[in-house]
Amino acid sequence: MMTNCGYLEPQFFQSSAEPEEEEEDEELPATEKDLAEDAPWKKIQQNTFTRWCNEHLKVLNKRIQDLQKDLSDGLKLIGLLEVLSQKKMYRKYHSRPNFRQMKLENVSVALEFLEREHIRLVSIGE
Template identity: 80%
Template sequence: MTSNNTHYYDDSQPPQYYQGTDNFEGDEEDEMPATEKDLAEDAPWKKIQQNTFTRWCNEHLKCVNKTVTDLQKDFGDGLKLIGLLEVLSQKKMYKKHHTRPNFRQMKLENVSVALEFLDREHIKLVSIGLIWTLILHYSISMPMWEDEDDEEAKKLTPKQRLLGWIQNKVPELPINNFHRDWRDGKALGALVDNCAPGLCPDWKAWDPNQPVENAREAMQQADDWLGVPQVIAPEEIVDPDVDEHSVMTYLSQFPKAKLKPGAPLKPKGTQLY
């Protein structure tokens, strides 16, 4: 690509792939202000988020037989980023790109092609990370969900939309956030059982002091029978340090979940709650 009109990106400030502590537009934050510990490079929430976002990318990239382990490095030549965008959008790039980017300039041009595609798709990159932008757009904002008023959904922020869908799905629990209300694992069981009655029928009897076991049971059932990949690990989703964007990434898969034939649905137990 030697055209003078080629759109290059400023490699002195490459795309930010992960989400910082700033909130995305329209988000109501009820956490305490970020502390020095939260902002540290090795902050626990950052590692969880990196793991979650990487798994989310790989769930989509497996359609084109690609994988990533380090988003910053593996997207550096633009090829896997282009592959991810084409899978998510079900469209091809508007411009040709280098399939064998052996030189730095070729890699920069490939990333530029990907960023120009986002621009033409009206997906704006602001201060938040690129992957979180893609999750917001393709997993939360854009898909049509059952049992939802389309016009009302358009008025909501992505966070409000996802939270509202979950609240309607799980009326038995006061779920008002994407961090504290998920820490004992029982809300996960409730969500799974409401998506497929009988899949986690006894979630109310689960011991709140066994959060990892609760989360593991719910998430394994969701993975096996609802087709909801575990892009976050059970021990991560109940970790007090988990950030809400990692939790939202996982939960955003539920509105499109479909029960598979042969699921081991069971009647509710007889425990007294």
């Protein structure tokens, strides 16, 4: 029997003598593999986007190592947006965000900038 993933169901090839516990050791279906945190295509996209960001952030002498950590305070995100748009942020932001609230405000400034510039974010998030 074919599933919508395009592979044969393993139950047709198992003998009835096998214990059910072994099913947990089987590989994940293709769709679950693709969505897994360590899926190869995700790593490739992360690396590609990181290199792209770093190419643009060179102008500011800034660098990203880890996308999630390095963009979380909003500073490098703001810098990237300013370099790409060749415009300054409309609002002031925290240049030394020490607290979570300050970091969130910086990210909000960046998102507000995108909104005011009529830039839509598509396919962002999981």
